[in-house]
Amino acid sequence: MTALIELSGVTKTLKGQQEPRTILSGVDLSVHAGESVAVLGRSGSGKSTLLSLIGLFDRPDGGQYLLNGKDITKLRERRAAALRSAEFGFVFQRFFLLKHLTAAQNVAMALVNGQGWLPRRHRKARVMAALEQVGIAHLAKHRPARLSGGEQQRVAVARALVRQPKVLLADEPTGALDTETGNLVIEVLHATTEMGCGLVLVTHDWDHARRMGRVVRLSDGVLHPEDVEVGV
Amino acid sequence: MRRFSGRLRSALIIGIQGIRARKTRTLLSIVSLFLGVLAVVVVQAGAEAANKAALANIELMMGKDGTVQMWVPDEKHALSLTLDTLKGRTDAVGTLGTSATIGEPGVNPVNPGGGPFDQPGEYGPMGGGQFYCDTRGYCKEVPQQQQAEQPPVGAAIELGLTGFTGDIRPFRPYKLTSGKWLDFSGPPSLAPRIVVNKVAAKGFARYQIPAEMRIRGAIANPTPHIIGVVDDGQDRPMAYVRADELTNWVPTTTAGTFGGMEILRTQEATDVEQILKRRLLADGLTNDQFSSMVIQSKKEIEGQLAMFRLIFLGIAGLVLLIGVAGILNVGLATVGERVEEFALRRAVGTPRSLLAGIVLAETLLTGLFTAAAAIGVASLCLKIVSRVLAGRAAFLADMEFPWQAGVAGILAGLIAGLLGGLIPAIRAARIPIATVMRA
Ligand SMILES: Nc1ncnc2c1ncn2[C@@H]1O[C@H](COP(=O)(O)OP(=O)(O)OP(=O)(O)O)[C@@H](O)[C@H]1O
Ligand SMILES: [Mg+2]
Numbered sequence: 069m070t071a072l073i074e075l076s077g078v079t080k081t082l083k084g085q086q087e088p089r090t091i092l093s094g095v096d097l098s099v100h101a102g103e104s105v106a107v108l109g110r111s112g113s114g115k116s117t118l119l120s121l122i123g124l125f126d127r128p129d130g131g132q133y134l135l136n137g138k139d140i141t142k143l144r145e146r147r148a149a150a151l152r153s154a155e156f157g158f159v160f161q162r163f164f165l166l167k168h169l170t171a172a173q174n175v176a177m178a179l180v181n182g183q184g185w186l187p188r189r190h191r192k193a194r195v196m197a198a199l200e201q202v203g204i205a206h207l208a209k210h211r212p213a214r215l216s217g218g219e220q221q222r223v224a225v226a227r228a229l230v231r232q233p234k235v236l237l238a239d240e241p242t243g244a245l246d247t248e249t250g251n252l253v254i255e256v257l258h259a260t261t262e263m264g265c266g267l268v269l270v271t272h273d274w275d276h277a278r279r280m281g282r283v284v285r286l287s288d289g290v291l292h293p294e295d296v297e298v299g300v
Numbered sequence: 301m302r303r304f305s306g307r308l309r310s311a312l313i314i315g316i317q318g319i320r321a322r323k324t325r326t327l328l329s330i331v332s333l334f335l336g337v338l339a340v341v342v343v344q345a346g347a348e349a350a351n352k353a354a355l356a357n358i359e360l361m362m363g364k365d366g367t368v369q370m371w372v373p374d375e376k377h378a379l380s381l382t383l384d385t386l387k388g389r390t391d392a393v394g395t396l397g398t399s400a401t402i403g404e405p406g407v408n409p410v411n412p413g414g415g416p417f418d419q420p421g422e423y424g425p426m427g428g429g430q431f432y433c434d435t436r437g438y439c440k441e442v443p444q445q446q447q448a449e450q451p452p453v454g455a456a457i458e459l460g461l462t463g464f465t466g467d468i469r470p471f472r473p474y475k476l477t478s479g480k481w482l483d484f485s486g487p488p489s490l491a492p493r494i495v496v497n498k499v500a501a502k503g504f505a506r507y508q509i510p511a512e513m514r515i516r517g518a519i520a521n522p523t524p525h526i527i528g529v530v531d532d533g534q535d536r537p538m539a540y541v542r543a544d545e546l547t548n549w550v551p552t553t554t555a556g557t558f559g560g561m562e563i564l565r566t567q568e569a570t571d572v573e574q575i576l577k578r579r580l581l582a583d584g585l586t587n588d589q590f591s592s593m594v595i596q597s598k599k600e601i602e603g604q605l606a607m608f609r610l611i612f613l614g615i616a617g618l619v620l621l622i623g624v625a626g627i628l629n630v631g632l633a634t635v636g637e638r639v640e641e642f643a644l645r646r647a648v649g650t651p652r653s654l655l656a657g658i659v660l661a662e663t664l665l666t667g668l669f670t671a672a673a674a675i676g677v678a679s680l681c682l683k684i685v686s687r688v689l690a691g692r693a694a695f696l697a698d699m700e701f702p703w704q705a706g707v708a709g710i711l712a713g714l715i716a717g718l719l720g721g722l723i724p725a726i727r728a729a730r731i732p733i734a735t736v737m738r739a
Contacts, residue, residue: 116737125647125733146651153649160736164644168321180313181645182654185306227648239737 070137071098072235072266073122078131079289080117091117093289094131099235104258104267106277108294109286115270116239118286122268123156123237124148136234153183157228157236159257161243163220165212172208175199175227198226202256218249225256235266242273254279307654314645315661325630329666330673332626333716337667337674339616341709345678347609348702354601357533360472362597363564367471370563370573370592376583379552382561383543385576386465392565392572393471396463396543396558398550400515402524403456403507410507414458416535417503457503459496459537461515463546471564472532479528488544495528500537516557518549567594620716623670627663627720635659635724642728643735656725660718663725667717671709678705 080092091114099105109115120126121133124143133141135155143151165174175195179186186194199205202222212220221241228236238257242250254269254276261267261281269280277283283294319326363369372382372394379396386394401409411417466484468474474481482495492513496504504526513524524539532538550557565572573592580590635642642655679701686699 116734120734120737123647125737149646149649149651151649152647158647158736162736164640164736166321166641169317173317177645178648180310181648181650182307182310183649183651185309 069100071100071134072103072136073097073099073268074132074134074137075122076132078121078128078133080114080121080126081129082117090289092121092128095286095289095291097122097284097291099266099268101234101264101266102261103282104261104269104280106280106283107268107270107286107291108272108277108283109270113286114289115286119237119239119268119270122235123158124152150183153178153181153231155234157231157233159221159225159228159236159238159241161240163212163217163224163244165220165223167212170209170211171199171204171215171223171226172196174212174223175230178227178230194230195226198230199223201229201259202226216249217245218252221245221249221253222256225253229260233265235268236260237268239270240272241269242271242276250276307651307657310650311654311657311661314658315665318658318662319665322634325634326662326666326669329627329630329663329720330670332630333620333623333667333670333713333720334674336616336620336623336716337670337709337712338678339619340613340712341671341674341678341705343609343612343616344708345682345702345705347605347612348704349699350605350608351602352699354605355598358598358601360474360531360533363471363595364473365596365598366567367595368565368567368569368573368592369595370565370590372561372563372576372580372590373585374558374560375585375589378580378583378585379558379561381579381583382563382576383465383547383552385572385579386563389569389572390466390470391569392466392563393468394465394543394561394563395468396546396552396561398461398516398546398557399458400461400513400539401456401458402504402513402539404454405512405514405521407454407456409456409458410454411458411503411537414460414536416499417457417506417537455507457500457507457537459500459503459539460534461494461539461541461546463541463543465543468540468564470566474530474532477529477531479526481528481530482540482542484542488542488548489525490522490548491525492522492541492545492549493527494524494539494541495530496526496540497530497532497534497538499535500539501529503537515546515550519551520549522549616712620712624716624719627666627716628723631659631663631721631724632727635728638728639731639735642731643733646731646733647736652729655731656729659725659728660721663721664714664717667713667715667720668710669713670716671713674713675701675706675709678709 075095075097078092078095079090081088081090095118097105107115107118117126121128124140127143128141131141132139135151140151165171166177169177172192172195175198176191179191179194196205196208199208202225204219204222204226207215207219207223212223215223221244225241236257241253241257245253250273257267257269258279267280269276271277277294278296283296284291285294359365372378382394386392399414403409464482464484467482469481477498479495482493512521514521524541530540552558563572563576577587577590581587645655646652682699682701
């Protein structure tokens with residue numbers, strides 16, 4: 069079976085204010101459908117940079133990136149935008165909800181992005197299903213200001229799920245939440261793998277990492293398998 | 301096609317959400333742009349009005365551009381020689397001007413001096429003699445003998461009377477509004493046939509004038525026969541007659557009646573001028589007593605109006621530029637505030653072009669709103685002004701809001717929106733997605 073995501077020897081150098089710095093110096097990673105991977109690493113080790121390459125925010129300098137077996141190492145921005153919309157869902161540490169929109173409108177934002185068109189009725193059904201999936205359908209008409217942090221992050225997860233992506237990328241999604249709420253969000257994310265979604269979770273939290281199918285550590289620009297008991 | 305409509309609808313939804321979330325900003329942009337767009341609309345409307353007022357009748361009054369105009373003084377036998385030279389020519393027409401009073405015998409005309417009826421002047425003392433002033437400020441001494449008799453004002457009108465040696469209309473395109481134009485073929489009639497202009501026709505209808513004509517310098521008072529009405533662009537009453545019928549009653553030898561003769565000819569008819577000059581020189585006139593020139597009035601006035609329009613549009617453009625700076629300022633501030641929103645939108649797959657499009661759509665909509673407001677205000681003002689001033693300036697009375705001004709306003713709004721939105725749009729499209737990870 070071909071992997072959803074297949075990175076081999078991926079490198080990335082970022083040009084900072086001073087001399088260019090090599091952040092990733094040869095990353096190999098494969099994620100299959102229904103598989104979950106936790107990425108650990110020191111602050112500044114390049115975890116977010118790695119996610120931004122997987123999520124097609126940016127392109128690698130070297131190596132190869134196969135998505136569903138297709139080489140997308142060098143992709144034009146137009147096509148990348150279409151793939152981000154169709155294949156990926158993103159959750160970040162901060163929630164990035166637009167404060168002038170309701171929860172439902174915030175989720176619908178991923179559907180109103182110029183990539184294809186769904187009539188209003190279908191949009192609404194999809195949005196409600198996604199909110200249902202994260203357990204906050206009853207808050208659909210609330211604006212972010214009236215939601216708790218955990219509820220806001222679940223709206224953000226619903227926004228990531230509303231297009232039924234093949235891969236979920238989460239960059240420290242619990243960083244701004246207390247332990248209990250964080251656990252709830254991780255549960256919601258993990259549940260998507262049972263429906264065939266691939267999940268890459270960047271986290272600092274050992275407990276959250278252990279619940280993933282596999283744990284890797286990023287250091288010196290390379291991924292090392294982490295020897296832990298997983299799936300607890 | 302489907303992709304396009306999806307983008308358009310997405311842009312519409314996002315744009316309207318954006319405007320609704322920032323109503324105050326949109327309003328501020330509109331305010332900053334309003335004066336500039338209004339200035340463009342007003343300049344265009346003013347220029348159209350000026351064109352209408354200045355150009356509408358210029359060909360009727362002066363003559364078509366390219367016509368050669370020549371002047372012959374009333375000296376020696378000049379008038380009769382000229383009439384003789386022009387006999388039977390259609391490419392050169394002479395005009396003889398005098399004035400006449402038509403109506404009840406022995407009364408003063410209702411419009412002494414031949415002024416327009418809608419702007420009646422008044423009799424009054426001024427300096428030593430008796431003067432009559434019309435509303436345009438033209439004053440004229442009332443003849444002594446008239447003063448002495450002080451005949452009552454009665455059912456008579458005074459009008460300008462012009463005799464033509466041929467059909468003038470190739471040079472001054474009078475428009476026939478009813479009846480017939482003068483017939484220059486055949487021998488002159490003893491009962492002069494006249495064509496009056498619209499102003500005179502109105503006077504005849506209003507004052508129910510019985511038809512007897514007193515012509516200045518005439519040897520008898522003929523009974524005129526009105527055969528038609530023309531629009532000649534004049535605002536005072538006029539009557540037109542065949543020159544040979546006019547000279548039946550007013551011989552060219554009556555000194556001082558006509559003052560001279562104006563000749564209009566085509567540029568090709570140079571022979572008329574040569575023959576005429578030779579005969580007049582032989583009669584004892586000197587070369588400097590007659591002159592000719594090519595009429596260019598329309599072109600000249602058009603050129604001047606176009607220049608004025610450009611100057612004022614330039615000023616309006618500067619005011620508009622200030623408005624553009626306002627939109628630009630608001631737009632940049634808005635994009636700065638929305639960095640995270642745009643990065644997020646890109647992350648969920650919104651193409652850059654659509655983001656730029658949304659920002660542009662918002663400023664273009666703002667420009668359109670402004671144009672609508674400016675056009676509304678301008679046309680309302682025009683209505684009020686034309687109602688208040690209609691009595692003073694005739695051309696304002698039937699003044700409609702010119703569509704050119706509306707088009708100019710919409711264009712100005714769109715251009716300002718484009719100029720003000722372009723840089724913010726480019727900035728919006730360039731926001732890196734990674735912003736959402738480093739925030
Ligand atoms: N645009 C950029 N230009 C140059 N260097 C950058 C840029 N963005 C990030 N970096 C650097 O790249 C390195 C990796 O950053 P990255 O955000 O991927 O780390 P991270 O592992 O996600 O850290 P954290 O756990 O704190 O989020 C950092 O040292 C950072 O300073
Ligand atoms: Mg990070």
